[in-house]
Amino acid sequence: MSFEQGQRVRVASREHRGHHRTPGYLKGRVGTVERSHGSFTNPETRAYGESGLPEKELYLVRFEDGHLIYADIYEHWLEPQ
């Protein structure tokens, strides 16, 4: 799924036992897509010796719950809000 700049998104609040780069403290939080970084191999499969393909789009997302936080979140961890 692809997202537009300025779109409100929620970070999926799902359990994922394996390697993934979505920070736990952002799971379930709503933020705003700042921009796309482009597409990259998926660390969740590449961490197990696979190719990491297909590539996944990586977004810079802004969170403003008290603190201003910017985080890079892969598309498959984002849900339209």
Place this chain on the structure above:
Amino acid sequence: MRVAAVPSFPDRPYDARVERAPHDTGGRPTTERIDRTDHELDDWELLTDALVGALGRAGVMNVDELRRGIESMPPAEYERASYYERWLYSVETILSEKGVLEPGELEARL
């Protein structure tokens, strides 16, 4: 010394259903100060960095595998280990998994 800023979301606490590995420390409440002092790297630390770089370029092991190996450390060991000790732990884990290192091979050479 200043205490690290910790993100706080008092009205929507972290979803406790989602388990977090020991490395995933962002946003955890703490009163501990972050040690920001620099230190000279020892030779073994430089060699560890070079080893991981070489393994990556040779296509033996990638950075995502390196991270997974680090995250798989038992929490107490993870907390105790230094930065490059975690790298070494991971290299041993991943190379053993791939059969590049035979069981006991490292110990036999030390």
